[in-house]
Amino acid sequence: MKLSLRDISVDFRGANGGRLAALGPISLDVAEGEFVCIVGPSGCGKSTLIRVVAGLQAPTTGIVEADGESISRPSSATAIMFQDANLMPWRSVQDNIALPLELAGVPKAARYATVAELLPQLHLEDFAGAYPAELSGGMAQRVALGRVIVQHPRLLLLDEPFGALDALTREKLSLELLQVWRGSGQTVVMVTHNINEAVLLADRVIVMSSRPGRTVADISIDLPRPRRVEQLFCEAFLILAREVRSAIEKEAA
Amino acid sequence: MKLSLRDISVDFRGANGGRLAALGPISLDVAEGEFVCIVGPSGCGKSTLIRVVAGLQAPTTGIVEADGESISRPSSATAIMFQDANLMPWRSVQDNIALPLELAGVPKAARYATVAELLPQLHLEDFAGAYPAELSGGMAQRVALGRVIVQHPRLLLLDEPFGALDALTREKLSLELLQVWRGSGQTVVMVTHNINEAVLLADRVIVMSSRPGRTVADISIDLPRPRRVEQLFCEAFLILAREVRSAIEKEAA
Amino acid sequence: RAQEALQDERILLTFVPNIQFSPFYLGIQDGHFAEHGFNVTLEHLQEPEVLDLVAAGHADFGIVSGEQVILARAQARDVVYVFEWFQKYPVGLVVQGHNGSGISEISELRDRKVGIPGRFGASYSGLTALLHSAGMTESDIELTEIGFHAPDVFCSKVVSAAVVYINNEPLQILNRSLAGECSDLGMPDVFPVAEQVDLVSNGLIVHSDMLERETEKVQNMVSALGQALKSAIENPARAYLVSLEYVEALPNEVEYVEALQQLSMEQEAFLDTQPSREDIAQSRLDMRGQLGQMFDFDMLEQFDVLLNSIDLWDAEVLGFSELGSWESMLATLELLEFLDGSEVDLTASFTNVFIMGSSE
Amino acid sequence: MLLLLLVWQLITAFGLVSAFLLPPPAQVLDAFVEAVSSGLLARHTLTTLEEMFFGLLLGVSIGLSLGYLIAKAPLLEFILSPIIVAFQSTPIVAYAPLLIIWLGSGVESKIVTTAVIVFFPMLVNTIAGIRAVPPQLQDLMHSLNARPWQSFRHLELPSALPVILAGLRTSATLAVIGAVVGEFVSSGSGLGHLVTLARNLYDTPLVFVSVFTMTFIALSLYGAVALLEWRLLAWRRRSSAS
Amino acid sequence: MLLLLLVWQLITAFGLVSAFLLPPPAQVLDAFVEAVSSGLLARHTLTTLEEMFFGLLLGVSIGLSLGYLIAKAPLLEFILSPIIVAFQSTPIVAYAPLLIIWLGSGVESKIVTTAVIVFFPMLVNTIAGIRAVPPQLQDLMHSLNARPWQSFRHLELPSALPVILAGLRTSATLAVIGAVVGEFVSSGSGLGHLVTLARNLYDTPLVFVSVFTMTFIALSLYGAVALLEWRLLAWRRRSSAS
Numbered sequence A, B: 001m002k003l004s005l006r007d008i009s010v011d012f013r014g015a016n017g018g019r020l021a022a023l024g025p026i027s028l029d030v031a032e033g034e035f036v037c038i039v040g041p042s043g044c045g046k047s048t049l050i051r052v053v054a055g056l057q058a059p060t061t062g063i064v065e066a067d068g069e070s071i072s073r074p075s076s077a078t079a080i081m082f083q084d085a086n087l088m089p090w091r092s093v094q095d096n097i098a099l100p101l102e103l104a105g106v107p108k109a110a111r112y113a114t115v116a117e118l119l120p121q122l123h124l125e126d127f128a129g130a131y132p133a134e135l136s137g138g139m140a141q142r143v144a145l146g147r148v149i150v151q152h153p154r155l156l157l158l159d160e161p162f163g164a165l166d167a168l169t170r171e172k173l174s175l176e177l178l179q180v181w182r183g184s185g186q187t188v189v190m191v192t193h194n195i196n197e198a199v200l201l202a203d204r205v206i207v208m209s210s211r212p213g214r215t216v217a218d219i220s221i222d223l224p225r226p227r228r229v230e231q232l233f234c235e236a237f238l239i240l241a242r243e244v245r246s247a248i249e250k251e252a253a
Numbered sequence C: 001r002a003q004e005a006l007q008d009e010r011i012l013l014t015f016v017p018n019i020q021f022s023p024f025y026l027g028i029q030d031g032h033f034a035e036h037g038f039n040v041t042l043e044h045l046q047e048p049e050v051l052d053l054v055a056a057g058h059a060d061f062g063i064v065s066g067e068q069v070i071l072a073r074a075q076a077r078d079v080v081y082v083f084e085w086f087q088k089y090p091v092g093l094v095v096q097g098h099n100g101s102g103i104s105e106i107s108e109l110r111d112r113k114v115g116i117p118g119r120f121g122a123s124y125s126g127l128t129a130l131l132h133s134a135g136m137t138e139s140d141i142e143l144t145e146i147g148f149h150a151p152d153v154f155c156s157k158v159v160s161a162a163v164v165y166i167n168n169e170p171l172q173i174l175n176r177s178l179a180g181e182c183s184d185l186g187m188p189d190v191f192p193v194a195e196q197v198d199l200v201s202n203g204l205i206v207h208s209d210m211l212e213r214e215t216e217k218v219q220n221m222v223s224a225l226g227q228a229l230k231s232a233i234e235n236p237a238r239a240y241l242v243s244l245e246y247v248e249a250l251p252n253e254v255e256y257v258e259a260l261q262q263l264s265m266e267q268e269a270f271l272d273t274q275p276s277r278e279d280i281a282q283s284r285l286d287m288r289g290q291l292g293q294m295f296d297f298d299m300l301e302q303f304d305v306l307l308n309s310i311d312l313w314d315a316e317v318l319g320f321s322e323l324g325s326w327e328s329m330l331a332t333l334e335l336l337e338f339l340d341g342s343e344v345d346l347t348a349s350f351t352n353v354f355i356m357g358s359s360e
Numbered sequence D, E: 001m002l003l004l005l006l007v008w009q010l011i012t013a014f015g016l017v018s019a020f021l022l023p024p025p026a027q028v029l030d031a032f033v034e035a036v037s038s039g040l041l042a043r044h045t046l047t048t049l050e051e052m053f054f055g056l057l058l059g060v061s062i063g064l065s066l067g068y069l070i071a072k073a074p075l076l077e078f079i080l081s082p083i084i085v086a087f088q089s090t091p092i093v094a095y096a097p098l099l100i101i102w103l104g105s106g107v108e109s110k111i112v113t114t115a116v117i118v119f120f121p122m123l124v125n126t127i128a129g130i131r132a133v134p135p136q137l138q139d140l141m142h143s144l145n146a147r148p149w150q151s152f153r154h155l156e157l158p159s160a161l162p163v164i165l166a167g168l169r170t171s172a173t174l175a176v177i178g179a180v181v182g183e184f185v186s187s188g189s190g191l192g193h194l195v196t197l198a199r200n201l202y203d204t205p206l207v208f209v210s211v212f213t214m215t216f217i218a219l220s221l222y223g224a225v226a227l228l229e230w231r232l233l234a235w236r237r238r239s240s241a242s
């Protein structure tokens, strides 16, 4: 799915009643099948941006187009993973993951087969029947990840999908995600706080300014694919990572 | 506050009705004024350990002692920051931060003065009157951080306190925390997924095995204090970070 | 007597304050109770509550209908009936008039829908006795419970007939007919139970213990009530005026009150001439005639209820209940199988001794 | 319960209250046995049960659906609540004649009185429950393109369930009153009728038998709702047992 | 509301329902003016208000505190709920004589009937509300060494408030019924008494005036609760306006 954001801005009602400029104006084009990472300071509007693209938040100004058509409501070709796990407390792990399938009318047996296949990948094979309150923070996040994976969307929106995971699981899962993505032609927009992760995964890293977030840098990552952990230590990687970091630091100064 | 954990283990009722060994057995001693970081794979029992030390979770076996006395209920000398922000949705940012003061009977004016002083440090000065639902993920986490800071505890338990923050804010806040800690003689136990952060902040890094979590490495960090960002790139730091990383990787293998 | 300290005494009545209770209001206002040493307050409860509270010794006096006494005595409540207030049984059947079903005999009710407040109380006994007198039973008609809403239900043509208190509801229905509000039913006809059977009706009850232990008190109360009742019968204009203080929402327009005051004074003067019972009855009709020329039927409705009630109260000897009317009530209750085989000693259920005492 | 029985036995044994106001347990038991063996109790209980069943069905479903609509469209609340509150706060006696004229004195009018009383707690709690659905989960359903019915079935209903079930507890308990009060107004059958009858025959033990039967019905219904809650909210037990 | 008035006017103007069942608005207005100017309405309204006020006070506070206790100690629920449900589902007529003997036929007995009916929705909703308090926040309060009273004041009450206020909506609306039903059983004053009085005089306009007054009281109370809710739950509006 091709994305085009033109002069998007979002205002909220502020705590003291005034207008709170939360995002933008920001313009952004994402090509079909591109993997874009967004980094930026806390509270700069990253989640808001993601929600606008998902059709969950109407922008105050500007237009969002997906494949040339303007977005005003969520599309079934788009899947969003929220910043918090956002699970239904009354559904077990497998039922949370299967929710999108259930809504799409997939029969029970097929749903459970899909989920059963996915669980080991998420290291949750022992917790199919557990309820969200019985999970650790990272486990809940992995359930949420499973819930977007089963949707096989054409546009994948990820809001800090690995934030609650330890370094190792994080690397492993993100590289697995990358593999899935390569095969599928999905367009991915992902928010992350981890610069290495951004550089390792993305075709482009967008660095946003502090609130209201605008683009301060748009860095193409031309590292060879498929990406592997080893690349974390190669020269080209370090240069790109440093470039991203300095763009962030310049903005913060 | 001096901590001593002896053969602590925690079992939960598992999803399939069986026993789920979530933690341990694990033993751990923390000296008065020590800064200990805990790293380990997702779901290994870090949060459970923190909750045991906080007196919120009774261990299935073992004894926890604080200053030689066994812990069975929360103590007012201990403050815990949970893995999720855990704010009260009906309280504004300043009222959420002021909650511990209010419970301690601090008069309103003094409470608000304390909070007003703290807000700029947390980069939340414009959001004193905002409600949790109006905050970004990182902002909510900073409110939660504010809520433990005002408690001036003798034992500080932090469960991934900076997980939702961008790299820069994270560094800044963690170093500020370090400064506060140095002056206060507080004992700190902090869970983190970020190896660099662990090494930069801690006197000791405890690496836990996967569930049920036990100690697989206990690495002393003898870098000079006060710590600064520049140390991230010095030789000694890199060696220690690699040591932690390899301990983690060895366990995972 | 009046000089002595008055004794506080509650009398439990049924329903709500109502023009029909005007003898009690007169008794208080005109000092009939005080003359006999009582400072009376009135309280309105449901009938079973009245009886139970008297039976439990929680109140000394209550007004209930006769069959309640029999039923309650069958269930171990030791109350005694000492003064019959309504000499004629107040229940009857109102039927659609000539424009309606045109029922002219009770037997024509066969297979018709008849409304009744419920299968209990004076109306049920009354209906049963009425049907019995026509050789019928409940199963010959289609009896349906309508609560105390007979005029509404009747005028909506839901039932062909309804069991009512003949001093009140037929009048309501009549007035609605006159106002053209009672469908197209025309003037209703009424079959009073009293025309067929003599049943014991509402009266004063006390606990049997009081008969011996506080004979004098009972005697005083009976005498007071007899006087009050008599004065209401003799001067309905005054009874109405006194009731205004007790019965809220009674019509009390100034001209109306003035007219009644005038009539009341004239009646007092007339009473000083020691007229006979028949003359007094005639004077009531005259009174109604005079009022009828000044006011419309709507305003006079409650006064008419009073006059109708007086017709049911009036007797040569006030308060006297015949053994015969107790016997027919007992027979009716037995028809209804309400007594469950228990024996009720009628002679212990009531006494007329206090009536004799007061007539001296 | 047993304690209550003991207190009752003691009160009557020592004659603290006249036996005809509060008959001793044994006497009530006798009356019960008789009412059961004569089929009297069964007949009237069945009527009341029928009224309650349909009244609950009607009241609960209207309460649920109207509550859902109002929760979704606050404007509707503004328009409808005066009418609804008026309906709820008007004592039945006030419109008893209309009820009798329009619906007769059979079960229909009692179904209405039951529905009216049962409806309100359901309505109010459904509104409260649906309004408390977490907005993030609503976003989730929205992002999954859930249809309104799916949102209701998979999010709003389970999320509001604890509150809705609390409403049902109140409604189920009030249902008895609704039916019985309807029977007081006018009726030829049912437990409320039996109470009136017994009361007018001064048969206090039978009054007690009838009332206890009502209580028993209410308790069973309440228990049924509690059981339903226990099953439907099983996840909550799992979540809080730490 | 206006629409309703119009419908009413039309129905009566075309004589669709007899005037004695549904008098035309003008007639009711006349009766209203008269009842007001004679002080009749004010007097009875005051009595009913007094009964409602104390009944609500009693019922709501018992409902809240008992509900809180039960939510905290599930065993208590097991012991108490049969008694509570029995109390709730027993129609007042069944214990009317006892009520009158013990409390007389003044306002006291109506305060009790009001409290009994008001109590239950508060109880049930308090239980549901307190049980739904997020366990993580309970951990927080626990970790802050909050005393029971503080936990209640700062966590449990605000968290359960939406559900408790829903209970209060039901209770406030039922309070009118409670007082009025009590007045039906026995009384010399109050709006329920006035309805009986007017019914007895077949004064339908006055019946309507009384009933409208009850409705007005119920609406005001309901409105007051809604206003309270609007103020106390202001944070929810902030949170969902996106």
Ligand SMILES: Nc1ncnc2c1ncn2[C@@H]1O[C@H](COP(=O)(O)OP(=O)(O)OP(=O)(O)O)[C@@H](O)[C@H]1O
Pocket: A012, A013, A014, A020, A022, A023, A040, A041, A042, A043, A044, A045, A046, A047, A048, A049, A083, A211, B133, B134, B135, B136, B137, B138, B139, B164, B165, B166, E241, E242
């Ligand atoms: N519903 C809302 N109402 C009012 N203000 C809001 C709302 N949602 C977000 N904001 C404000 O908009 C700004 C951007 O928030 P957003 O969540 O997009 O930040 P973010 O970049 O995702 O931050 P983080 O990295 O901390 O998650 C913040 O200042 C936040 O307070």
Ligand SMILES: Nc1ncnc2c1ncn2[C@@H]1O[C@H](COP(=O)(O)OP(=O)(O)OP(=O)(O)O)[C@@H](O)[C@H]1O
Pocket: A133, A134, A135, A136, A137, A138, A139, A164, A165, A166, B012, B013, B014, B020, B022, B023, B041, B042, B043, B044, B045, B046, B047, B048, B049, B083, B211, D239, D241, D242
């Ligand atoms: N209340 C509970 N009931 C049942 N199981 C639980 C409960 N809380 C935690 N667990 C289980 O205990 C184990 C350890 O959980 P814990 O939250 O301590 O992990 P963690 O190390 O903090 O993980 P993460 O880094 O993902 O937060 C997990 O397997 C989890 O499923």
Ligand SMILES: [Mg+2]
Pocket: A046, A047, A048, A083, A159, B136, B137, B138
């Ligand atoms: Mg965010």
Ligand SMILES: [Mg+2]
Pocket: A136, A137, A138, B046, B047, B048, B083, B159
């Ligand atoms: Mg954790």
